Amino acid sequence: MTTVLTGARKLAGVSLVALAVAVSSTPARANDPVAPSASTPTAGPTVSGRVYDATGAALPGARIVVEGTGAEATTNLQGEFAVAAPSADGDIALRIDYLGRDVLPYTVTAAERGRPAIITLPAAGAPGDIVVTGQSLLDNTARALNQMRQADNTVTILSSDAIGRFPDPNIAEALQRVAGVGIERDQGEGRYINVRGAPSEFSAVSVDGIQIPSVDPTTRAVDLDTLPSDIVGNIEVTKSLLPYQDADSISGAVNITTRSAFDRKGFALTGMGGMSYNQFGKGNDYRASGSISDRFGGDRQFGILLSGSYSKTDRQPDNVENTWAQTAAGLRVTETLFKDYRTRRTRVAGSGAFEWHPTDRTQLWVRGTYARFKDNEFRDRIGILWSEGTLAAGSTDTAATYTNTRVEKQIRHRAQVNEIWTATAGIEQRLGDGTVRLDGAYSESSQTYPRRDELLFRSTLRPTLSYDFGTSSDLPVYSLFTGNPHLQTGTYAFRENAYRSNTTKNDELTAALRIDLPVTTGSGTITFSSGGKYRERNILADEERFRDRRATAAPTRTLAGFLSDEESRNFDYALGNRIDGSLADAYFDATKAASERRLPQSLTADYTANEKVLGIFGMGKAELGRLTLIAGLRVETTDFRGTAPSVSRTGAITTALAKSGYTEFFPNLTVRQAFTPNLIGRFALSRAINRPNFPQIAPRVLETTEGNTVRAEFGNPDLQPTLSNNIDAGLEYYIRPLGLIAVNGFYKDLTDYRYTLTSTGTYLGVAGAILSRPVNAPEGKLYGVEVNWQQQLSFLPGALGGFGVFANYTYTQGDARFDDAFVGRRDFVLPGQSKHMWNASLFYERGPVNVRVAYTKRSDYLDEINADNATLDLYWEGRGQLDATASLQVLRGINLFFEGKNLTNSAGVRYFGQRTRVYEYEKFGYTLFGGVRVKL
The missing domain is CATH 2.60.40.1120 (Carboxypeptidase-like, regulatory domain)
Known part of the structure; x- marks a missing residue:
């Protein structure tokens, strides 16, 4: 830490000296x-x-x-x-x-x-x-x-209407078009973002400049699939921070700007509505959004805006999972799960704003946003528990036979509800030559599970079964579907029911002040800025778990009595008939209250946390001819307090407490050189931080069970925040009439990079449990380059002038090093870091016609590290997706549009160590969407 602080002080000194020298020596030019x-x-x-x-x-x-x-x-x-x-x-x-x-x-x-x-x-x-x-x-x-x-620094902007021209229903999917941004998906839909190869929590997300807390109790990363793209006015991705910005975005900060009545002269009305067909699910999806605003008053000084959005999607993705583990014979599959999903996702969102601009020197505003995401999911599951049987002789790393295996069938009904809302108020006042701005905000997010109910049946048969990955590692051959013992419904008996209740509430209060004062000198204009921001966040995570294996908990119906006439199929695997969801719900509702509470599982996942961050900054911005020079310093103090229940082996319950506090310095030097109005060079030296995820430093344990696999995730109160000293440099040429060629490079020197290490051990008497614990790597690095080209090819003759290109490519590389080697390993690649990411789009726009074909791709990236065995490191396979859009202007302000999403039906794949050891193979199907847009 001493070395890091010394580096920060040196960078601060360099920044201030550079500003002083430039101001005193650079003459102004006409x-x-x-x-x-x-x-x-x-x-x-x-x-x-x-x-x-x-x-x-x-x-x-x-x-x-x-x-x-x-x-x-x-x-x-x-x-x-x-x-x-x-x-x-x-x-x-x-x-x-x-x-x-x-x-x-x-x-x-x-x-x-x-x-x-x-x-x-x-x-x-x-x-x-x-x-x-x-x-x-x-x-x-x-x-x-x-x-x-x-812009003074390196930023990428997405405008609302440009977002609407891609088939991107949420913010995460819209951001995948940005150079250097990859997305992590859930059932085919984007959820989290990785900016410049960094973990998702390394990018803070704000709405109208106010950070929003995560809905997920396990991470600081914001579930961006909760936020629809329809209510957005602008999305700004800042890749090199300035001193007035919060320092907790090592890879890039995302700010979502909502619409304003002052975006137009007067009345404005926009709307969109349509429906779609999806390949997997065979159902129709609906999306609609609208926004209305107007300005009124004697000088149109008042503005009011209301917007809303609704969408419903039905999905039935195919999914097969294989858990691999180290056995005496080598790496073998210990569990296979065939999951048949019926999922409905609904999103409701809205925003409102009231603004008053009494003069050109005074602005006041009140804004609010609300977003609700509900994932209602039924899941039928057939499981083969290979580990319950005996491995036969002659097995290989791709094929094996087990005697006395177990076969299970389970129905799960899970309803997850995420909610995010923000309220902001502020005033900006020009006083003489200076400006004072004051902001206050409250944001809140929550995640609840109205249902998380499971009913499990286990077959009394103990068949001899085999698997063979030799023909296909994605869809192996399973002998289960030759003899079909899983279809003998009369052999199934009640095994257990399980219920979980989760509630997470995460709120943040923010107050900020900024003062800007310009001073004219002989060399140009210097604007001195200072201010501060106070943020206080409170987190409450509460979980209850129940499970009942008593005979009294068994349903009166047999498994056959729960089955519907609807076939359950996963890829080409025939799983029998689906369980009737309404019958399962009736059983859940009748037995939930009598189910046995599980200790310590119902307590040790709980935690509370309080975090207070006070940031103060000072900076100078000198505009000296075509040169803009910004130098400044930001200081942030952090106080953290977390508690969690602790259950001893004797059953005694106590409260564990973790506290920490630290102060960090964030110097900054940013240079913008306009060689011409359209040729811009930028350079920045900066420092940033990522504080640990709250459950990583709370003194708690999260235990989950999937089939026979038990996972225990431990907190680490001694975990340190990750710090990064950054260098950014780039050159951008803006092509007339409209285009851009840009190259931007970056290097990040990381200290105390965080990893989650996974190993195998015993947890609460269960051998072979998967144990995870976050640790710090003393040093690491992340570097790369982004290349961006977009241009309308208007120089082509005639109708060909309507063609254009949009393309970007990002190369990233990085690693971290531990003090102690883990099974002979000391250097690790960074989780979430794809070496290659690129987007390519060809569009045509002329007259009323607009057509666009877009392809996005990222290469493989690490998901989890296994401390015991490098061959069991878990990876996501890189994934490419082809999308297409087209629209036709039929009247002024009205157009018809069509979208095709995931036209290649690309799979989502996770694997252990090498591509032949597939852990999860999932497909989501393509989606075709059509509708009408109105903009008046």
């Missing part, structure tokens, strides 16, 4: 930008205004340049700007530079200098122009590229 963006105050007299397109939509990221002086500003999300004006009276000549449009000259007359200028960029309409209709995808691409061009 016609160079000398003023900050709209969000930053300007010294002296100013001219302000708003920039819109011909439809009345605000244009963010536009460069506003004052002729003669070269003073420059950038419009914010509402198209607002304030730029330093000449002191002399008279007209002011401006240039409005916006990618996708010709540079527009605009004159603010002497009479207009005292009030905001309303500037409208004319719509392009000639052949080959970018904007054809008010809903052009290219126009939405322009919004994103203009913001990225003008």
Whole structure:
């Protein structure tokens, strides 16, 4: 830690010295930008205004340049700007530079200098122009590229309408299109993100600048499948932090901006509705969303917005899982599970905002968001317990025969409900040349399981069964489906019922203050900023477990009495008939209250946690001609307290307590060099942190059982936060009329990187249990490069000018090193890190027609490390997916669209050590979706 602190102090010193030298030695040049963006105050007299397109939509990221002086500003999300004006009276000549449009000259007359200028960029309409209709995808691409061009640091922007042109129903899936972002899926749908090869919890997620807590009690990573993409105004992925930003995003921070009434001049209405067919499930999915907003008052200074979203999806993915373990004969399968899912997922979300802009110097707002995700799942499961039998002679690493095996059949009904809501209020006030901003927010997330009920039957037969992975490691040959002993329903007897009740509540209170003060010097303008943020988070995780194997718990029905007429099939494996869900629910409801509570399993997974983070920052932003230099320091103090019940072997219950506190320094030096208005170089030295997941440092144990496999996950109160010293550098060229070629590289020097190590041992008397515990690796590194190219090929002749490309590629590499070797291993690759990730899309847009074909792919990545045996490290196989979209503008503001998702029906695969030892093989099918969009 001493070395890290020394490095931080050196970086802080370098940052401050660089700022001082640049300010004192760099002369201002005529016609160079000398003023900050709209969000930053300007010294002296100013001219302000708003920039819109011909439809009345605000244009963010536009460069506003004052002729003669070269003073420059950038419009914010509402198209607002304030730029330093000449002191002399008279007209002011401006240039409005916006990618996708010709540079527009605009004159603010002497009479207009005292009030905001309303500037409208004319719509392009000639052949080959970018904007054809008010809903052009290219126009939405322009919004994103203009913001990225003008940003001080390295960011990637996704605009709402551009998101809507991909078949991406939630935020995670929308982010997979961003360079350097891979997603982790659940039943085919994106849930978590990996930015630049880092674990998902290394990226904080915020809504309107306020962090949202995770719904999952086991991680800080936010379940982004809870948040639909329909209510989004903008998504910003920050890959190099600035001092005013929270430091807890080592790989990249994601900020989701909701819509605002001030995004348009006046009334606005958008809507979407449609239905789909999915290959696996044969059911229809429904999605609908809408947003309405308006501005009112004498000067339209009030704005109100309401938006909502609803979706329902039915899925029946096919799934087979094989657990491998080390035996005396070598690595062999000890358990096989065939899982037949019937899943319905519904999402409901909404947002609202009330804003008041009484003058161009004062803004007040109140915003709120709500999202609810429900996963209602019935699962039939056939299990082969190879470990209950005896391994016959002659087995190999791909084929084996067991005598006296066990066969089980289980029905599970699980209903999971995630909820996230946020409420924010704030004021931004310009006082003289400075600006003061005050924010307050409360966010809350919860995860509950209204049902987590299981009924298990076990066959009295003890058949001799075999498996053979030699023909296919994905879908092996099982002799179970030759003799079909699993179809002899009369041989099944009641084994047990099991019930779980989980409740997790995670809330956070935030208060933030920021002050900006510009100072004009002989070399340019320096804006001094300072402020702080206080965050307090409380977590409550409560779990109850019940299980009953008594004869009195047995149902009055036999297994045959629970079966429906519906066939249960997994791939080509015939599993018999499905259990009737309504009959199973009736049994669950009748027996749940009498089931036996399990100790310590009902207690040791529980925990509470309280975390307080106070961050204070100071920074200077010097704009010196075409050079922007930012240097600053952020300091964050963290206080943590966690408790968990502890059950001794004698049954005595006590409360375990864990406490920790630390202060970390985060120096920052960021350089932006505009070689030309469209050729931008960036460089940054920064430092960031990732605090341990709450259950990792809470003094608790989480035990789960799947078939005969028992897992125990232990907390580690001595676990340290991961720190990273970062170097980022990039060069971006923005192509006119609309495009980008960019190369960005990064290097992260990691200290106390966290791993979850898995081993085999005894837990509560159960031998062969899988034991997991988080530990720190003293050192590690993560580095890579991103290449991005997107362009409309308007230089092609005639109709070919409607073609365009969107492509990016990311290479990442990394590892961590332990002090103590584990079974001869000291260096480990990083979990969640794919060496290769890429996106490629070909689109065509001309007149009312828009067509896009997109393919995304990431290579294999590590999921879990096994401390006992490297051949049992668990990996996710890399997965590619082909998607397609098309739309036709039928009337102004109305278009018909079609989407095809996962057209290749790509599988999700996990394997142990090498691809031939498949742990999980799952397919989800393709989805076809069609509907109508309205934008007025």
